[in-house]
Structures are given as C-alpha cells and as structure tokens.
Amino acid sequence: MTGIHIKLQEKFGAAVREIHNQHGDETAVADRSAFLTIVQFVRNNHNIDCDMLTDITAVDGLSLKWKPRFEVIYHFYSTKKNHRLRLKVKVDEQDPVVPSLAAEWGVANWLEREVWDMFGIRFEGHPDLRRILMYEQFSGHPLRKDYPYSKRQPLIGPKN
Amino acid sequence: MEMMNEMGEAGFSTTKLDQAIGWARKFSIFQYPFVTACCGMEYMATACSHYDVDRFGAGLPRFSPRQSDVLFVVGTISHKIAPVLKRIYDQMADPKWVVAFGVCTCTGGFYDNYATVQGIDTIIPVDVYIPGCPPRPENVLDGLMKLQDKIQRQKQEV
Numbered sequence: 001m002t003g004i005h006i007k008l009q010e011k012f013g014a015a016v017r018e019i020h021n022q023h024g025d026e027t028a029v030a031d032r033s034a035f036l037t038i039v040q041f042v043r044n045n046h047n048i049d050c051d052m053l054t055d056i057t058a059v060d061g062l063s064l065k066w067k068p069r070f071e072v073i074y075h076f077y078s079t080k081k082n083h084r085l086r087l088k089v090k091v092d093e094q095d096p097v098v099p100s101l102a103a104e105w106g107v108a109n110w111l112e113r114e115v116w117d118m119f120g121i122r123f124e125g126h127p128d129l130r131r132i133l134m135y136e137q138f139s140g141h142p143l144r145k146d147y148p149y150s151k152r153q154p155l156i157g158p159k160n
Numbered sequence: 161m162e163m164m165n166e167m168g169e170a171g172f173s174t175t176k177l178d179q180a181i182g183w184a185r186k187f188s189i190f191q192y193p194f195v196t197a198c199c200g201m202e203y204m205a206t207a208c209s210h211y212d213v214d215r216f217g218a219g220l221p222r223f224s225p226r227q228s229d230v231l232f233v234v235g236t237i238s239h240k241i242a243p244v245l246k247r248i249y250d251q252m253a254d255p256k257w258v259v260a261f262g263v264c265t266c267t268g269g270f271y272d273n274y275a276t277v278q279g280i281d282t283i284i285p286v287d288v289y290i291p292g293c294p295p296r297p298e299n300v301l302d303g304l305m306k307l308q309d310k311i312q313r314q315k316q317e318v
C-alpha cells in the first residue's frame with residue numbers, strides 16, 4: 001500500500017505535524033504526545049500492519065540550527081504487505097525524552113539503548129536504559145555534534 | 161638451519177646455547193590470536209593451507225594466553241576492550257612477543273575517533289608491526305619471519 005503517510009495525517013490531523021515522500025520513502029513526523037497512539041495504529045491497523053521495527057536512530061541538527069535540535073527516527077516494515085514507513089519525533093535539547101517502545105517491541109530495547117548512548121536521548125519507560133556501546137565510565141554522548149572530535153576517554157593507557 | 165650448516169664432516173655441531181634455544185623457540189611459535197575485526201579474515205587466509213604458517217612453526221593457535229608465546233593482535237582495539245587486551249598480555253608466560261597486525265593496531269588506522277586506541281603500543285609493548293588494511297598474507301609472512309629473526313637474535317632467558 002502506498003500513501004500511508006497521507007492516511008496517517010488524515011486520521012490524526014495536527015498530531016502528524018508534517019509528511020513527505022521522497023523517492024517512495026514515506027515519512028511522517030509525529031507529535032511526541034501522540035506518538036504511542038500513532039505507533040499502535042501503525043502496528044494494528046490491518047491496512048498498514050507494520051509488524052517489524054527495523055531501526056531506531058537519531059539526527060543531531062546542531063550545525064543545521066534545527067529547532068528542536070534532535071530528530072528520533074523509527075523505521076517500520078510490514079512483512080505481510082511489504083511496505084515501509086518512517087516515523088520521526090522531534091525533541092529538544094532541554095527535554096530530550098521520547099516514550100519507549102521496549103514493551104511492545106523487544107528489539108526496541110537495545111536500539112533505544114544505542115540512541116541513548118550515542119545521542120543522550122532518554123526513553124521514558126525503558127526497563128534498563130544503560131549504555132550499550134560505550135563503557136559506563138564514558139561521559140557525554142559521542143555522536144552529538146558538540147562532542148569534541150578528538151576527545152578520548154581511555155580506560156587505561158595515556159590520554160591520547 | 162644454522163645448526164645444519166655447521167655440521168661438518170665430523171658429523172656433530174657446535175653452537176652456543178643461546179643460539180640453540182633461539183632456534184628452537186623461533187620454530188615453535190604458539191600464537192594467541194586476539195581477533196576483533198576485519199583483519200581476522202586475512203589472518204585466517206594466512207593461517208590456512210594456501211599460505212600455511214605451519215612452515216614457520218606457527219600453525220597451532222592456542223586459545224589460552226598461558227599456553228602461548230606470541231600475542232597476535234588482529235583488528236581494531238577500542239578503548240572498551242583495551243583493559244582486556246592488557247590483561248591477556250599480562251597472563252602470558254615469559255618469554256612472550258607481540259605482533260601488531262594491521263594499521264588499526266599499529267596506529268589506530270583511519271579510526272581517529274572517540275572509540276579507538278591510537279596504536280596498541282600505548283598499552284602493551286610491540287615487537288613487530290605489520291601495516292596494511294588488511295595486510296596481505298605475504299606481508300604477514302614477512303612479519304612472521306622478522307619476528308623469527310628477532311627471536312633468534314635476542315638474549316634467551318631460560
């Protein structure tokens with residue numbers, strides 16, 4: 001099915017802030033407060049039926065002067081209908097929190113931990129939000145654009 | 161092989177103890193492969209029958225540091241795994257040698273970032289550096305021969 005993003009906007013109105021479709025990549029930007037409802041709809045509506053969460057990632061728009069600064073991006077896929085959908089949620093630097101999907105999608109557990117580790121975006125309701133790639137002693141979030149490029153935090157050895 | 165050459169008509173050879181031990185040691189290199197990344201593929205290619213490191217007496221990898229002589233550090237070393245590498249090195253019994261396999265281990269390679277150790281020689285001493293991304297098996301064999309040379313020449317602690 002095509003036009004899922006349009007369908008979402010029709011159903012949720014202003015809670016879907018914007019939609020676009022570039023080269024068949026259908027994308028909807030969801031309002032944070034309605035995010036869980038929209039995800040539930042995307043999963044359970046029998047026309048959309050996205051039963052697989054392929055990836056969660058984020059973009060830091062610091063150098064592009066985005067307001068709000070971060071975009072958390074969810075990629076959904078329907079194994080039955082063979083279509084994809086991207087959902088984005090924009091969050092600000094002061095309050096970088098998104099509801100967690102870990103309860104519904106087991107895969108979201110580690111993906112959210114990765115986004116927390118790299119971007120410092122918290123997932124509300126996550127059962128165990130620890131770093132997953134970096135070590136506990138690491139401070140800061142390395143994929144944020146204001147993390148100094150040459151800053152290293154070695155556990156042993158010289159501070160190179 | 162030096163021993164053979166020195167064997168004249170008398171049918172016996174004379175050598176120094178150091179040289180004899182060095183000769184024995186350089187042909188019984190039990191390696192510990194510390195493989196973390198893509199260089200591992202090239203390590204396997206070198207270790208398999210086509211290039212056959214067994215010719216140099218290095219054909220038997222041991223997966224216990226206690227039983228090995230040479231630590232092959234193969235692949236990118238991140239700051240997270242660096243303490244593990246140090247610990248493995250500390251657990252090896254003397255005499256021991258270290259080979260840095262691939263540019264990642266030599267200098268950090270192109271991973272000039274928050275995650276990667278900029279050369280394992282910042283953590284443990286290194287005897288032979290084999291650069292390349294990944295190094296070709298010929299290059300690895302060359303490094304292995306250089307290591308043999310080094311083992312042969314050094315003062316043998318017993």
Ligand code: SF4
Nearest residue numbers: 198199235262264293
């Ligand atoms: S040197 Fe190249 S091939 Fe070897 S681990 Fe590093 S990136 Fe991979």
